[in-house]
Amino acid sequence: MSKDQRLRKTFISIWKLVYLAPFSACIAFAMTVCTYLVEGVGIGLLIPLLDTSPDHNAFSDVPLLHAYASFFVQLDITNRVQLVALGMLLIALIRGAFVFGRTVSRRHFEITLMGRLEAMAYEKYQRLCLDYINKKDLATFVNMITSFPPNCAVLAGSVVIAMAAVCCVLLYGAFIFSISWQVSVCAIALIGLMFVAINAMTANRLKRTGECVDRTSVEMNQWAIETARAQPVIRGMGREEVAEHKFNELLGRYMEHAKREAVWRGIVEPSLTTGIMAILAILLYALSLSGTSAETFIPQALLFIMVLSRCLPIASQLNEARGTLTARSYMMSVLLDFLSAEEMPQAPTGVQGLEHFDGCLTFKSVTFWYPDRDRPALDNVSFSVPAHQMTAIVGPSGSGKSTLIKLILRLHDPLSGKIYADDACIEDLLPAAWRSHIAYVPQEPTLFNRSIRDNLLFASPGASEEDIEEACRTAYAKEFIDGLPQGYDTVIGENGVQLSGGQKQRLAIARALIRKPKLLIMDEATSNLDSQSEKFIL
Template identity: 30%
Template sequence: MVIVAGTTSYSAYIIKDVVNEVFDKKNLSMAWVVAAIILGVFVIKGIAGFGQEVLLNRIGNNIIARYQSRVYSHMLRLGIGFYNDNRSAYLVSQIGQNIAGIKNLLNTMITVVARDFLTLVGLICVMIWQDPAMTIGSLVVLPPAAYVISRYVKRMKKLSRQEVDLNARVNSAMVESAQGIAVLKAFTMEQQMQVKVDALVRSAEKQANTIALVNARTRPLTETLGGIAIAGSVAFGGWRVIELGANQGALLSFLVAAMLAYDPARRLASFRVQFEKSLVNARMLYELLDTKPRQSDLPDARDIEVTQADIVLDKVAFSYKPGENILDSISIHAKAGKTTALVGPSGGGKTTIINLIQRFYDPVSGSITVDGQDIARITVASLRNNIAYVSQQPVLFEGTVRENIAFGRPGASDAEIEEAARLAQAHDFITALPGGYDTAVGEMGANFSGGQRQRLSIARAILRNAPILLLDEATSALDNESEKLVQKALDTLMQGRTTLVVAHRLSTIRNADLIVVIDKGQVVEHGTHGTLMRKRNGLYSRLHNIGADDGEMIDDTRMEAHG
């Protein structure tokens, strides 16, 4: 950048010698010397410009890579609550825009503040060297330009934040439409979604045009003031040459320097508006980076030591919103190596208990212990390393079948992965795939049926070989044939492990060592299937009898339908 600025300034400076030595004195040999110098200057400028462009792009790309890695690392540390409060597609789109904005911010600072500033300083030095008085006169236009531009800065902050939000909403709507394309088509929602996205696109376009207008408003001012400065210099300089006999070469060198200085001066004048636009992106990104994880390790937290995997919830209360308790002083003892089933009407807090045991959230009051160790005082990573989790909606990540199973225990051998698949009743369908275990799963496992995805999820849990197993409606969305295969895999997985299972299927519930009935955030009954069925007016007995025909427990909606 220094070389580019220096060669630009020297190009203006040498004009004096061209006029005085070549044209006035008609010195042909000097013409060749000056021509060679000019050629050399432009060659050096071209090489320096090439190096500058390559360097700036590398710096920009490195900035993007580092921020992407940093943001992703931070997002992995944030709790489940953060993602419940933010739509994923919107969040990712906003992050992408803000990282690009930071790249533009730093590139702009480097090119405008460094290159243009150095170039402008060099050219002003040439102007001062040739004619100090005219230099001062030409610079009087700068204060008015700076004043007017400063008035646009405040508005640009608000407009830029709104633009990021609108673009994120457009991208979010498109991503969600692609992810839910089957439902969208099944309900013939194409026209409805088209209208929605078109409205967002028009709003984003309008916002972008408004920002472009604010940016462009500085152009007439800077062009006019620049024209006044150069026109005044031509008129005043011409008068001095004609009437006072001033040096023609010095005047022409001054005018060339002034005209070359115009572009960097204009860019510097409008830099603050562009700077504020990019600064908004940086602020929004750092708002995310400054978000503190709600479930972080205490300074004195230690790794958990699991010997039996005995789990106790003691008077646990929890609410997602202040004053709206989901759990109200719940106490549960899930004995080591036994299966505890959580049943009851929907919305009672069963899944919340599963989430609390994994420290996706922390209780408002009460405690949760594993082998007598309060999980709030142990490291989150060590706790979760001792838990295998199978949810109602299994998640498969980008990669192969083998890689997805291996998420259960990174570093597992191929033999261990295949054994886990066999125990999960998944090996046969995997080997029938075109690529076997190396078959790509597709986006969110779209290439597999619900039962196949669930069995892969169970294989992942088997491979983890954790002493604690949490099952959240692991078979509720499956057909009978798939359920039989998955249930067989679950039976294998549950052996010898402390298991908490949320389920509606009676076949799963009946075999539990302990059944805990939860209603409106409280434990209303607990015991084995036999003891609870003897309480004929009990909630469990009523739920069981209403759902016995189809093999399921029921929720509160079906219960109301039965009077």
């Protein structure tokens, strides 16, 4: 991708971010512009004090400034100072109000944008094909949902403020241009050269180090997630030091890249300040050689100094936005590509509802082939599951039992053939409508780090206390739950770590039963139960 294409893509990406919260962005933009305009008015208040020439013609070449200064001619110096002091106090109060508005509106914009990006990323994740998710690093998706959106929101906030700062720089430029167009042209040329030089020195390095920081952060998070899940295996094999060494290696790389990024971002600020002060010195020296009288030169020079000094914080904000945009462009690009990508495998969809389901399930000539396999997982399979009966599907490992479950749950759709729920083809049904009639218990239960009650209510939020106890009684789980110190309010830890294998399976079965499904799918869900418990449940 060429430099122009990258620049165009960056601007389009920024526009997409701002467009997600346009109202908040406009308010932040307006508040920033008003803040800088009020500061400009504050500088203008000093003109009556600067124009000390006998006939008050220091700004005679600028009609607006001359008319403003002439208003104070009839006042003595004491009254002039008092009036200017009152004006400065009023300007300070107004500026404070606008600064408050700018700070709050910018933060409001960033929070609004962050929330929308996180919601969009989570929604996108929920609708991806499960096989696609399983083939990717979990940390990639975690960062897409929790880490990238806040950083992109701060980036967008910096850009909005920077756009307002650019508008104010143009206004300040027009102001000094009205005083002396020759000096203004020189100032613009010198400042332009300075920015080009600083950008050439730091832009590529900031982009590379920022991308390395983001990539290493994802790798580090991925390793932390993997080792957190695998703690029993790591400790059982005595590999704690190996895991720590790998994490510390990734952490060291992250810190090294982050420090390099900090160095290159830190270089810009002093370079910018020194450059502007050097330009100011050159301009003052040029003004002194212009042959202008001291009565005119000194007020104009002081006004130039004040205007350019006000440009320093504005230039700093522009630099902050440029540095953030350069360093975080990779993160922004990855997130927006993820949100807008249409070619990613999507979860199956449908259009019809299913108000009634009696429980009969029929496979008719179903064939399914995984994309990365050299033979079909299911080939022309036909059978029926009668309603209100228990049906067992048996077969050796790899014969397609798990694939059947995935097709019933509509995690995939058949390549050929049809699956019918009573008389309705499930491919035509809305996944949510179809899944509302079924419940699934996997061999390895997935439980949440919440209380037992919360885990049960996740399947049916409106279930009553009687429904909870009935489901637990049927799943042979009520006895061990009642024996816990806090009963149903016991927090069971990450994936039910505080429960035994059999207890986790019974809780998972109870969670499925509380839905009162028409079709209950159990994938070896009693493998960890003793024969008495299994007989009681089945």
